[in-house]
Structure formats: C-alpha cells, structure tokens
Amino acid sequence: MKQALSLLICVVIGSTSLAEEYTATRYPLVLVHTFMGFDDIGTIEYWYGIPLALQQDGAQVFTTRVSAVNSSELRGEQLLKQVEEVLAITGAEKVNLIAHSLGGQTARYVAAVAPEMVASVTSIGSPVMGTPAGDFVSQSLDISYLGPLVKNILQGLALAVDWADGGERLPQDAMAGIDTLTTVGNMMFNEKYPDGVPTSHCGEGDYQKNGIHYFSWAGSYERITNFFDPSSYALALTKIFFNEPSNGLIGRCSSHFGQVIRDDYAMDHLDEVNQLFGLTHPYSANPKSLYRQHANRLRNLGL
Numbered sequence: 001m002k003q004a005l006s007l008l009i010c011v012v013i014g015s016t017s018l019a020e021e022y023t024a025t026r027y028p029l030v031l032v033h034t035f036m037g038f039d040d041i042g043t044i045e046y047w048y049g050i051p052l053a054l055q056q057d058g059a060q061v062f063t064t065r066v067s068a069v070n071s072s073e074l075r076g077e078q079l080l081k082q083v084e085e086v087l088a089i090t091g092a093e094k095v096n097l098i099a100h101s102l103g104g105q106t107a108r109y110v111a112a113v114a115p116e117m118v119a120s121v122t123s124i125g126s127p128v129m130g131t132p133a134g135d136f137v138s139q140s141l142d143i144s145y146l147g148p149l150v151k152n153i154l155q156g157l158a159l160a161v162d163w164a165d166g167g168e169r170l171p172q173d174a175m176a177g178i179d180t181l182t183t184v185g186n187m188m189f190n191e192k193y194p195d196g197v198p199t200s201h202c203g204e205g206d207y208q209k210n211g212i213h214y215f216s217w218a219g220s221y222e223r224i225t226n227f228f229d230p231s232s233y234a235l236a237l238t239k240i241f242f243n244e245p246s247n248g249l250i251g252r253c254s255s256h257f258g259q260v261i262r263d264d265y266a267m268d269h270l271d272e273v274n275q276l277f278g279l280t281h282p283y284s285a286n287p288k289s290l291y292r293q294h295a296n297r298l299r300n301l302g303l
Contacts, residue, residue: 023295024058026303027094027119028086031063032079034101035177036158038165039065047100048274053288059295062086062095066106067170068158069177072189076109078170083110083117094119096298098291100273101125101250102180104216104257105189111212112193119303120213121196121258122294125247125272127186128197128216129254132241134181141178151175202253204260213303214258217290219267220245221281226271229279235268247272261294 033039033046040046040063051061064082066075083095096119097107104126111118127134141147151174158172179185190197196205196214205214219225222245224232235248245252249269256263266284270276274287 022057023054023292023299025060025096025295025298027092027096027298028060028062028090029054029295029298030083030086030095030097031061032097032099032103032107033064033066034099034103035181036068036161037100037103038068038161039063041161041164046273046275048276048278050274050288050291053292054295057292057295060090060092065165065168065170067172067177068161069154070171070173071176072102072105072109072180074171074173074176075106076113079106080110080114080117083114087117093117096120096122096303098122098294099124099126101269102127102177104128105180105186105193108193108196112195115210115212118212120215120298120301122215122217123255123257124216125218125250125255125269126216126257127181127250127254128190128257129251130183130186131181131250131254132183133238133249134178134185135183136241138178138182154178196258198256202256204256205258207259213298213301215261215294215297216255216257216259216263217261217265217294218250218252218255218263219247219265219269219272220252220255220263221247221266221268221284225266225268225281225284226279229270229276231270231276232268232279235270265290 031047038046054061066078086095094117099107104123107121111121141150154174162170195209198205224236226232238248239246242251247269252263266281271280
C-alpha cells in the first residue's frame, strides 16, 4: 500500500476544486495488477501514467500490491485487506475495483466475499475463460524434464519482483499462479464465483448482481502494435496459440465479463496498461483516455 498512500496525498491536496469534474467518482478507484505484476519498481509504474491521468480530473486512485504469483484466492485475501485500508483512510463505503488480466480474478474474489465493500468490478484483458497460452505452459511443465527448473525460475522471478517492489516478502507460489492461467483453473474459479461470467460463448455476463456493477474491455490485434516496443514483437508471436483474435495472452471472447464495453481495441496485453512506457499503437485509443472515460462512466452511474 506504499504507493496507494502516496497517491492519496496528491488527491487530497489537489482535488477539492475538481470534485465535480470528469473522473470524480463517488467511490475511490482501486487498481489491481496481474500475474508477475507490481505497483512500482523504481521509476517504472505498472499502470504507466494512468493514476495521474485519473487524479488530474478529480478521481481518488489507489494502486495495490499482491503476490506476483499465487492463487487468486490468496491474492484476493491480500487485496481485501488493502480495500479495508482504503475505506478506513477515505471514509468511503465502497470502492470501484479496476483490474488487469489475472487481477480480474483477484478483484472478483473480493466482490464475492465482501460485496458490501464493492461498487463495481472492471476487468481489462482478463482470462475469464482461461487462455491457451496458460494451458501450453502448464502442460509443458508437466511433461518436460525441465519443468522443475522452470518452476524454480518463475519462483525466483516472483521473489525478485517482490524485493524490487518494496520487499514485503509476500508469499509466492509459482504453480498456484500458473494454475490460474489455465482453462480448467478458470472453469473451477468461475464455478465458485460466477457473478458477471457469461453463460454463452463470447456472450456477456450480468451487468449488475448483488448491487455490484460488472464491466470489461480488452485489446485484440493480430499485428505488432508499435514497432519501437520490443514487447509488442513477443506478444505478436504468442498469438499463434489462439484460434481467435487476441491480445497475445488472452483471447477476445475469453475476456468477456459483465457488460463488454469493447473487445477489439488495437492493443496487446501490455498496451492495456499503457506499457511499455506508453509505446502503444499510434492510431488506437490512448489507454489513459480509456481509463478516464471509464471513470466518467462510473461517475455517471453514481459510482
């Protein structure tokens, strides 16, 4: 919560005259990162430039930090504690959870176990139905003699991310994290926490359930999104695992959750959080603008 608290200071100092402006939601915005995600490492922000863009027009924004790799339930318990902190600090009754990729499952867990604390859940490029890329990794680790080595490497990377992001020594479990990527793992998760999950292929889920509003959006683009972004080349290659348009890690239909705002932005998986360093498709929607528009959408709903 180190970064969340520092962001709050900016909001409290500068937002009083902006209370009625474009991104000024009723409830605070809480951002949730994905697998191998982080809050900030040095000057590198996971949500590159997005919190500031939201704050400048009146939003209260908190970035959170959960285990880089672990089960959605354990990460959800970590997020729940941070949501409680946000409510205590702000005096708000609820929060709006905005989550990227596997952060979507983390946020959905909180909405399921503490619905009274959540006004909305928005998932961005989340593997609601799993991902073939996750299935491939899981199956390869099971049959390859290099499996134990790769698992140890993933565990080590998670520990390194944790140390670089503040060194709170959050619990890391590479295999539990990999399971959250698979089709079977997500089917099991959806059975336990079905709210917002579509009941038909490529359909939409409940827009609202138990007083919580559900939204999603995602990128799905078959080519390189920015020639100067090295990650774009890697994510263009991973699209071979999919038989539908994807963002390189998540299929278009698999990302559907609640009200689908759009599933075909010219973005890859990292573009959805304005990475790397804002090098996104020059003719697509600006990621920061999408988050601002969504904050305004929530504001207009009284959230």
